[in-house]
Amino acid sequence: MPGFQFSYRNNANAKQSDDRTDFSRKIIYHQKPFNLSSLANADYPIISWVEGGFQILFEGVIYDILEAEIKQKIQAFCAQDITAEQVQNWLHQCDGEFVLLILNAENQQLWLWNDVFGRLPVYLFQETGKILIGRDIQQMRNISGNKSFDAYGLASTLLFGFALGEQSLWEGISYLPPGAILKADFKANKLDISKGFEAYRFDDKPPPSSETWIESLSTALENRLRKLPHMALSLSGGLDSRLIAGLLKKMDVTIPAYTYQDAEGSASADVQAVKQMMKQLRWESQHKVILLEPTNTAQIQQLMQLKQGLNYAGMAFLLPFLEYFAQHNHAMITGDGGDKLLADLHPLIHLRSLKQLLNYLLRQHGRLSLETAAQWSGISVKALKDYLLAHLESYQETPEKAHGQFLLRERGRKWLFEGEDRNRTFCWSTTPFYEPNFARQALEVQMADKSYGKLFLQLFQQLPGSLEQIVNPNWQQPLSQQKAIRQLYRRQQIKQRLFMLPYLEKLFSGKQPAVGLHEINTVLLASLADYGLNINFKEVENIKNVDLHIELFGLALLANYKK
Numbered sequence: 086m087p088g089f090q091f092s093y094r095n096n097a098n099a100k101q102s103d104d105r106t107d108f109s110r111k112i113i114y115h116q117k118p119f120n121l122s123s124l125a126n127a128d129y130p131i132i133s134w135v136e137g138g139f140q141i142l143f144e145g146v147i148y149d150i151l152e153a154e155i156k157q158k159i160q161a162f163c164a165q166d167i168t169a170e171q172v173q174n175w176l177h178q179c180d181g182e183f184v185l186l187i188l189n190a191e192n193q194q195l196w197l198w199n200d201v202f203g204r205l206p207v208y209l210f211q212e213t214g215k216i217l218i219g220r221d222i223q224q225m226r227n228i229s230g231n232k233s234f235d236a237y238g239l240a241s242t243l244l245f246g247f248a249l250g251e252q253s254l255w256e257g258i259s260y261l262p263p264g265a266i267l268k269a270d271f272k273a274n275k276l277d278i279s280k281g282f283e284a285y286r287f288d289d290k291p292p293p294s295s296e297t298w299i300e301s302l303s304t305a306l307e308n309r310l311r312k313l314p315h316m317a318l319s320l321s322g323g324l325d326s327r328l329i330a331g332l333l334k335k336m337d338v339t340i341p342a343y344t345y346q347d348a349e350g351s352a353s354a355d356v357q358a359v360k361q362m363m364k365q366l367r368w369e370s371q372h373k374v375i376l377l378e379p380t381n382t383a384q385i386q387q388l389m390q391l392k393q394g395l396n397y398a399g400m401a402f403l404l405p406f407l408e409y410f411a412q413h414n415h416a417m418i419t420g421d422g423g424d425k426l427l428a429d430l431h432p433l434i435h436l437r438s439l440k441q442l443l444n445y446l447l448r449q450h451g452r453l454s455l456e457t458a459a460q461w462s463g464i465s466v467k468a469l470k471d472y473l474l475a476h477l478e479s480y481q482e483t484p485e486k487a488h489g490q491f492l493l494r495e496r497g498r499k500w501l502f503e504g505e506d507r508n509r510t511f512c513w514s515t516t517p518f519y520e521p522n523f524a525r526q527a528l529e530v531q532m533a534d535k536s537y538g539k540l541f542l543q544l545f546q547q548l549p550g551s552l553e554q555i556v557n558p559n560w561q562q563p564l565s566q567q568k569a570i571r572q573l574y575r576r577q578q579i580k581q582r583l584f585m586l587p588y589l590e591k592l593f594s595g596k597q598p599a600v601g602l603h604e605i606n607t608v609l610l611a612s613l614a615d616y617g618l619n620i621n622f623k624e625v626e627n628i629k630n631v632d633l634h635i636e637l638f639g640l641a642l643l644a645n646y647k648k
Contacts, residue, residue: 236256
């Protein structure tokens, strides 16, 4: 992964970072005990400079602020005219994906800020005499010498496809919270990190007018087009990227748009919907469907190396699609985040306790039983259950709002943001939905106004192309058919209520066996055991969840990887 890497090591014999050939390394500051460097290609947005004895590094893009204004604010901080907290408050209003790092080597002090949603994952590792902070999880593992899975990170990854909270899959490596300030005083051996998630606040307000939404998103799009002139749209048949396409048409902006068709044909409904969109928007000449070959082991290995298991192995099929963007020098704009900010995040059934919420999440998103996840990870069932409940309690929300927080903080941040960051290995990736003011307003809107896609429907009715008349592949209904969508939700609610009964849950649960997928041999199994995942051949053969089988194969490849 491209990005910065900072290390503090008071051990002269500490292991140095590995050689990488996929990006160019730049040493920004190197004087013991500090090392600050970056990995990037020529197009990756990362800059560094010296300001009054302070070493500055800025990674990412702020779309609504000029670079001169950013530097002016940094100068004020270095001159002690403003505090770190004032810098944080200012950055929380900025629209972008970024990390700002300031090092005062003489006084052995470090400050680091990220954007309010933490759109660029930053990883941390600490042990006596060593602190590592960086954007490349592969470098973090190599420099730290870390080899073991974190037991709880592993268990939640097996369950949901991602670790929870600030924990990563790897022992000793955590995440920087979103919108945080990291302050390090190396003389005093002190490291402070402020609390994150200040932007994830629900409310029950009525929505602003559709015109207000359209204006806000259009401004965010215009700012991105201005900063990223070679932008192309990653377009699926769903509502999120469809909304971006409609906004661009209303703005009279036509950029290249690409849709993938995977080898298995699972995206066929999306491709059909997209072709109808392009016809109604009169955008066909700038649209292309990219045909993808079947996923191979080399692609899974590549993804595992890039993200070290923090991105689901089954997404390896997408790498040629991302390479197409890179080959044509495109930045990518997506609809990522629309399904979290504009959608009803209530559970399908009423939940009275966090224990009910945990059971609901395991049914909705779990890929195996809690008991099996605990066994394979080497922890007790009670310890794993207590760990999961503690995360839900930390949201300090009612069970139903805690469900929405799980989708934002865990599934959104760990699944969505890590996926977007995978894209940035190939091309810069962004979305207008996380523009701070828009996102805050969207989260404050009462869920009733978002139910059944009503908020999306209101927005589409303000845009050209009658896009609300095109089938949404996820529902197999167009947005305009509100009655049919309500009926669909009612059927899902009935199914969930039935699942509350244990004997019916056993009757209906289970997916098709993973027939014909990649084999996990004895060598791979032994490698997984070395990393802390204990599973035998019989258990592999009994896995019915295809996603979990691919996940295990990817982790096994990673564990068995030899340079």
